[in-house]
Amino acid sequence: MLQLRVAAVLISEPLVVDAAVESRWNRVAVNELLVAELSRDYHNSQLACVANNNNVTSPSTTAFTLVMSLRPLVTRLEHPPRSLRVGRQYHILCVTAGSRPHPNITWTLGNVASISPLLAETQHEVNVSSSRVALVASRRHHGQRLSCTALNPRFPDHPLTDSLLLNVTCECVGGVG
Numbered sequence: 001m002l003q004l005r006v007a008a009v010l011i012s013e014p015l016v017v018d019a020a021v022e023s024r025w026n027r028v029a030v031n032e033l034l035v036a037e038l039s040r041d042y043h044n045s046q047l048a049c050v051a052n053n054n055n056v057t058s059p060s061t062t063a064f065t066l067v068m069s070l071r072p073l074v075t076r077l078e079h080p081p082r083s084l085r086v087g088r089q090y091h092i093l094c095v096t097a098g099s100r101p102h103p104n105i106t107w108t109l110g111n112v113a114s115i116s117p118l119l120a121e122t123q124h125e126v127n128v129s130s131s132r133v134a135l136v137a138s139r140r141h142h143g144q145r146l147s148c149t150a151l152n153p154r155f156p157d158h159p160l161t162d163s164l165l166l167n168v169t170c171e172c173v174g175g176v177g
Contacts, residue, residue, distance in 0.1 A: 043068040043100065073098030075150040075160040084137035086170040092135060094148030094162065097128045103150040105131040110144040142168035 033049075035042070045066045052059035075096040084090055096103055102124040122131040131148065135141070147163035 038068070040068070040070060040098075042066050043070065068100060069152065069154045070098060070100040071152055071155045071158045072096045072103050072150040072160045075148060076162045077148060077164055080164045083167040083169050084135075084141070086137055086139055086168060089134055089136045091132055092146065092148075092164070093130060093132045094150075095128060095130045096148075096150035096160065099129065099150060099152045101152065101154070102129050103152045105129060106149050106151070107131070107133050108145075108147045108149070109135075109141070137166075137168050139168060139170065141166045 033047070043066065046063055047066060048061050048063040050059045050061045075094065078093040078095050080092055081090055094105060094107070096105060105120070105122050107120050120131045120133040122129065129150065133146075133148075135146070144166050145163050146166055147161050149159045149161040151159040
């Protein structure tokens with residue numbers, strides 16, 4: 001009789017995750033690994049299925065890397081100005097982290113998407129994406145909300161936004177009296 005041992009092994013920590021064998025038909029052994037709650041910690045984990053029937057031959061192994069799609073964890077405006085002066089240019093930075101794949105970052109001013117009025121530079125690094133917008137303050141910006149939204153296209157119902165209510169001031173022209 002064939003004695004076959006099959007184990008699912010987490011390679012990053014040599015840990016046997018599941019060693020149960022279910023024999024479905026003659027001479028075939030099956031191991032099904034079910035992870036009830038998959039967490040972010042498993043992203044990029046390497047798993048292997050190792051089958052061994054004796055101590056004489058090398059075990060048969062197949063491996064794969066678990067690549068997960070993840071929503072952004074945080075989106076925030078970094079050190080936004082408390083007030084803006086009419087006519088001055090401001091560079092405002094938005095940083096988002098945790099999204100896999102990289103998120104789309106969009107800026108809005110008021111209720112209008114920033115497709116043409118607000119041009120942004122976006123950079124993607126390993127686990128962080130950032131976007132910087134340049135805004136020349138004007139009187140019409142006062143009281144409007146500037147928002148930065150990160151959206152992983154694989155999770156369209158879960159955008160993550162940070163925003164700033166713009167307080168635009170201007171220098172007084174002329175004297176009093």
